[in-house]
Amino acid sequence: MRPPHPEGVTIAEGHTLLLEPDCQDGVRCFLIERGLLKVSLSSTDSQPITLGFLQAGDQLPLEFQRRATMHLEAITPVHLSECGVEAPQPGQHSLNDWAVDLLLIRRLTTAEQRLTALLRLLAERIGRRQKDWYVLPLQLTHAQIADLIGHTRVTVTQQFSLLRRARLIETCRGPAGDLRLAPGLVEPLVAGSGAGWGPIG
Secondary structure, three states: OOOOOOOOEEEOOOOEEEEOOOOOOOOOEEEEEEOEEEEEEEOOOOOOEEEEEEEOOOEEEOHHHHOOEEEEEEOOOEEEEEOOOOOOOOOOOEHHHHHHHHHHHHOOOOHHHHHHHHHHHHHHHHOEEEOOEEEEOOOOOHHHHHHHHOOOHHHHHHHHHHHHHOOOEEEOOOOOOOEEEOHHHHOOOOOOOOOOOOOOO
């Protein structure tokens, strides 16, 4: 599919817009006007790789799309509009920010460190504080999380079991199934305190 016209496009919740390589029609960047968007890339012979999650006010630069297909999946209803390529303002994030941060997470040594860093990143970027928890407004399977942090699904499941026993995470009841994160997991740790639930590998 060709990219949206400058006046913008809406992607329905649960639907994915595919932007093929070199089909930009001069558009270099989109602004997320509303909604939560999962952005992935794929080539002819590869499964999509998640690059990040963008929400209202964030930028979607299209340089990644020059040589790969870009998958724009609407977690909630999304509207995009063309924007100029400018540095993100405070509180805004571009796909480049996500790509760099996810690459840095994969450089961490243990699964515990990687999972903690990913959950903190998601809470900081797209989470919201509700009373005693930070809530992530999306559902990610253990397999998807494993793909993001470069570990196996089994290891992620083991780590989540430890987090639940430590009461650092819980899943909301109801169809949304939002993930809740305890402040002790999300907020910066006191120097030298350690993460407190023990690594698996």
